[in-house]
Amino acid sequence: MALIKHCWVLLLVLVIAFALQIIFFSPISPDILELPSATSSVSVPPSNNRLQKVIKLGEGLLQAPEDVAVDEKGTLYTATRDGWVRRLHRNGSWEDWIKLESSTLLGIATAKRGGLIVCDCEKGLLKFTDDGVTVLASHVHGSEIRYADDVIEASDGSLYFSVATTKFRFHDTHLDLLEAKPHGQLLKYDPSTEETSILLDGLYFANGVALSKDEAFLLVCETWRFRCLKHWLKGESKGKTEIFIENLPGGPDNINLAPDGSFWIALLQVVTEGTEFVHTSRALKLIISNFPKASELVLGGIKKKATVINVAADGSSIRKRFDDPNGTVISFVTSAVEFEDHLYLGSLNADFVGKLPLK
Numbered sequence: 454m455a456l457i458k459h460c461w462v463l464l465l466v467l468v469i470a471f472a473l474q475i476i477f478f479s480p481i482s483p484d485i486l487e488l489p490s491a492t493s494s495v496s497v498p499p500s501n502n503r504l505q506k507v508i509k510l511g512e513g514l515l516q517a518p519e520d521v522a523v524d525e526k527g528t529l530y531t532a533t534r535d536g537w538v539r540r541l542h543r544n545g546s547w548e549d550w551i552k553l554e555s556s557t558l559l560g561i562a563t564a565k566r567g568g569l570i571v572c573d574c575e576k577g578l579l580k581f582t583d584d585g586v587t588v589l590a591s592h593v594h595g596s597e598i599r600y601a602d603d604v605i606e607a608s609d610g611s612l613y614f615s616v617a618t619t620k621f622r623f624h625d626t627h628l629d630l631l632e633a634k635p636h637g638q639l640l641k642y643d644p645s646t647e648e649t650s651i652l653l654d655g656l657y658f659a660n661g662v663a664l665s666k667d668e669a670f671l672l673v674c675e676t677w678r679f680r681c682l683k684h685w686l687k688g689e690s691k692g693k694t695e696i697f698i699e700n701l702p703g704g705p706d707n708i709n710l711a712p713d714g715s716f717w718i719a720l721l722q723v724v725t726e727g728t729e730f731v732h733t734s735r736a737l738k739l740i741i742s743n744f745p746k747a748s749e750l751v752l753g754g755i756k757k758k759a760t761v762i763n764v765a766a767d768g769s770s771i772r773k774r775f776d777d778p779n780g781t782v783i784s785f786v787t788s789a790v791e792f793e794d795h796l797y798l799g800s801l802n803a804d805f806v807g808k809l810p811l812k
């Protein structure tokens with residue numbers, strides 16, 4: 454009898470120790486992830502396979518080109534995992550333009566007075582010109598800017614850029630999703646004072662940023678919230694923030710203004726089909742986060758699909774939708790840029806930039 458009793462005590466101690474280990478050594482302190490509502494006011498067009506018709510540009514040369522930008526001359530830029538910013542000239546030839554020691558170059562934007570603004574998850578906000586690379590912003594209010602994600606330049610030269618999360622690094626993005634807390638920011642860099650300030654705080658993975666055609670408002674996408682916010686820069690609502698579009702059929706990544714004033718948004722499959730239950734249990738998330746391989750699997754579905762949508766200028770409707778539903782040709786599309794009746798697609802799981810005719 455005494456032996457059995459001892460065994461029970463031992464088992465109890467082990468269980469408690471295991472539970473403590475899981476809670477205290479977990480890298481996250483999770484919340485429940487709010488999934489998009491099935492009864493949304495915005496109607497979602499059906500999935501299709503239009504993205505399977507993409508033409509592959511620079512195939513084999515480009516390692517996971519996350520974002521794409523086109524300047525006034527029609528030169529296309531992209532930043533890749535090997536640290537190269539490469540550009541495609543109108544004559545069809547690729548140029549290795551500038552290389553930086555980095556594997557975390559993400560969003561880019563062309564600057565009106567020349568050069569390219571680049572977000573680096575490790576170094577902050579950078580400017581690339583023919584003369585080399587300068588760091589525009591590496592700190593905000595004394596803290597290091599770590600996960601700069603996307604940027605846009607306004608006509609007065611101000612740069613608006615997102616910090617996806619202040620808590621986790623690029624390679625721990627899956628932990629930020631498991632934690633499901635709002636660690637993202639929207640920042641502004643003022644070129645006249647060279648100062649950076651916080652415009653919005655508490656965003657659920659702040660990702661793509663875009664300006665409306667008249668620059669009256671700024672959009673910032675919250676990937677883990679399946680929505681994009683609208684922040685007024687002009688007019689009577691100046692300084693206010695509201696929802697631009699919500700309940701998107703995927704987590705919004707980069708967003709780009711189209712020539713007609715609408716927006717192209719790349720949507721990520723952040724919740725892998727069949728694993729929705731993981732996101733609704735704090736305890737399960739605590740356990741999973743102790744096992745690196747299992748936590749990475751949480752984002753496993755992201756490489757199995759691609760979706761881009763076109764949203765009306767006022768956010769009232771989804772006008773177009775293109776998919777590669779099984780990721781056979783292109784997957785993990787992170788960016789869609791419209792230029793001269795074509796869509797140019799960046800991806801974190803492709804070795805090319807996709808080109809899709811729109812007409």
Ligand SMILES: *[C@@H]1O[C@H](CO)[C@@H](O)[C@H](O)[C@H]1NC(C)=O
Binds near residue numbers: 542543544545546
């Ligand atoms: C294409 O244009 C670029 C930029 O003008 C030039 O440097 C390059 O030599 C051209 N390549 C070809 C093959 O014409």
Ligand SMILES: *[C@@H]1O[C@H](CO)[C@@H](O)[C@H](O)[C@H]1NC(C)=O
Binds near residue numbers: 502505779781
């Ligand atoms: C992916 O979808 C296409 C049709 O859109 C189909 O032809 C192909 O067989 C599918 N591939 C896989 C691996 O399911």
Ligand SMILES: [Ca+2]
Binds near residue numbers: 560561603604
């Ligand atoms: Ca961009």
Ligand SMILES: [Ca+2]
Binds near residue numbers: 560602603661787
């Ligand atoms: Ca992005």
